[in-house]
Amino acid sequence: MTTARVLVDLxxxxxxxxxxxxxxxGLGASLRENGLTQRDAFVIxxxxxxxxxxxxxxxxxxxxxxxxxxxxxxxxxxxxxxxxEFTKAxxxxxxxxxxxxxxxxxxxxxxxxxxxxxxxxxxxxRRGVPFxxxxxxxxxxxxxSVGGKVAVNFGGVKNIMGAFSQPRLVFCDLGVxxxxxxxxxxxGTAEIIKYGAxxxxxxxxxxxxxxxxxxxxxxxxxxxxxxxxxxRLKADVVEKDELDKxxxxxxLNFGHTIGHGLELxxxxxxxxxxxxxxxxxxxxxxAVKLGMxxxxxxxxxxxxxxxxxxxxxxxxxxxxxxxxIRAMQxxxxxxxxxxxxxxxxxxxxxxxxxxxxxxxxxxxxRGVIS
Ligand SMILES: NC(=O)c1ccc[n+]([C@@H]2O[C@H](COP(=O)([O-])OP(=O)(O)OC[C@H]3O[C@@H](n4cnc5c(N)ncnc54)[C@H](O)[C@@H]3O)[C@@H](O)[C@H]2O)c1
Ligand SMILES: [Zn+2]
Numbered sequence: 001m002t003t004a005r006v007l008v009d010l011x012x013x014x015x016x017x018x019x020x021x022x023x024x025x026g027l028g029a030s031l032r033e034n035g036l037t038q039r040d041a042f043v044i045x046x047x048x049x050x051x052x053x054x055x056x057x058x059x060x061x062x063x064x065x066x067x068x069x070x071x072x073x074x075x076x077x078x079x080x081x082x083x084x085e086f087t088k089a090x091x092x093x094x095x096x097x098x099x100x101x102x103x104x105x106x107x108x109x110x111x112x113x114x115x116x117x118x119x120x121x122x123x124x125x126r127r128g129v130p131f132x133x134x135x136x137x138x139x140x141x142x143x144x145s146v147g148g149k150v151a152v153n154f155g156g157v158k159n160i161m162g163a164f165s166q167p168r169l170v171f172c173d174l175g176v177x178x179x180x181x182x183x184x185x186x187x188g189t190a191e192i193i194k195y196g197a198x199x200x201x202x203x204x205x206x207x208x209x210x211x212x213x214x215x216x217x218x219x220x221x222x223x224x225x226x227x228x229x230x231x232r233l234k235a236d237v238v239e240k241d242e243l244d245k246x247x248x249x250x251x252l253n254f255g256h257t258i259g260h261g262l263e264l265x266x267x268x269x270x271x272x273x274x275x276x277x278x279x280x281x282x283x284x285x286x287a288v289k290l291g292m293x294x295x296x297x298x299x300x301x302x303x304x305x306x307x308x309x310x311x312x313x314x315x316x317x318x319x320x321x322x323x324x325i326r327a328m329q330x331x332x333x334x335x336x337x338x339x340x341x342x343x344x345x346x347x348x349x350x351x352x353x354x355x356x357x358x359x360x361x362x363x364x365x366r367g368v369i370s
Pocket of ligand 2: 257272276
């Protein structure tokens with residue numbers, strides 16, 4: 001069986017990402033081997049994921065000596081990634097583990113919503129308790145479970161309340177993707193295409209040469225290889241700019257500026273990955289209009305997005321355009337009306353572009369809304 005191990009080297013906060021297929025039964029043993037000695041576990045999941053995998057997780061933890069395994073469910077959708085659910089998770093931890101001397105290991109079993117909300121709860125409960133990520137979506141495996149950004153949405157702004165807090169370990173069993181909706185698998189490929197487009201020409205070529213279809217078919221060898229490459233690319237960025245202070249981490253936001261605006265404004269009719277695919281289309285057209293990249297990039301990227309079955313535009317309600325612009329203007333990266341876009345300059349390369357003319361931004365947004 002193909003397995004991979006990627007180390008996120010952040011000095012005293014370093015941690016491994018263990019990638020394999022059908023490995024969940026070995027979770028507890030892996031945690032112990034990697035020095036996680038807690039007696040109890042607080043598992044945050046949602047009803048859909050929990051129904052499939054909680055029993056296996058609990059059994060594996062108990063087999064490795066965890067005495068108490070408490071389950072806490074949050075809603076299964078992005079709308080549930082909110083302040084109220086975050087406080088409920090904190091209340092659940094306090095209720096189950098009121099004693100400061102018995103801190104549990106927080107286990108985040110789910111996609112990006114569980115990982116972001118649960119990671120935030122673990123980051124602030126008792127000023128931070130250890131947590132591990134068990135990503136169960138392709139998107140969480142290649143992106144959200146790695147890097148330590150944890151958050152909830154608040155006041156209509158995505159991820160506005162959050163923290164930086166690194167997991168102790170990421171345990172990625174890609175076998176769980178077999179129960180994931182095909183739409184969610186396609187969504188995950190948006191982030192994979194993003195890595196190739198702005199971080200790695202070789203990954204992009206590999207996707208073009210058929211790895212994309214093998215990922216969509218959940219072929220274990222290709223999946224492990226591609227997920228490991230994406231985790232390595234993300235780890236490289238996070239190692240250089242853990243706290244997102246140097247602008248290096250911005251690369252991960254290719255397609256996300258317009259994408260996030262669309263994701264929120266479309267009232268969750270789009271998945272995160274679908275919104276990001278559309279955001280990459282808009283950002284690429286912007287880069288072409290600004291003369292930063294040629295039409296060949298556009299052709300190759302759009303062709304991969306199409307092959308992944310991802311959307312390139314969205315037909316919404318009449319007020320959608322204004323809502324997207326408003327949502328973008330509340331972006332954390334924008335200051336004093338100056339915007340900041342991550343734009344491609346070649347396959348596998350990018351540059352930041354500040355203060356793009358709002359007229360051009362508007363054209364690019366209009367171009368993906370029908
Ligand atoms: N922290 C970061 O760095 C980062 C990076 C990228 C995205 N994100 C966040 O991630 C979130 C999106 O995450 P997501 O795409 O994983 O969506 P998600 O967590 O909403 O999961 C998608 C759906 O799939 C279901 N599901 C999950 N795993 C399953 C499985 N194995 N089998 C059956 N059903 C399963 C879930 O119940 C849910 O309904 C967004 O909130 C986004 O902001 C965070
Ligand atoms: Zn994303």
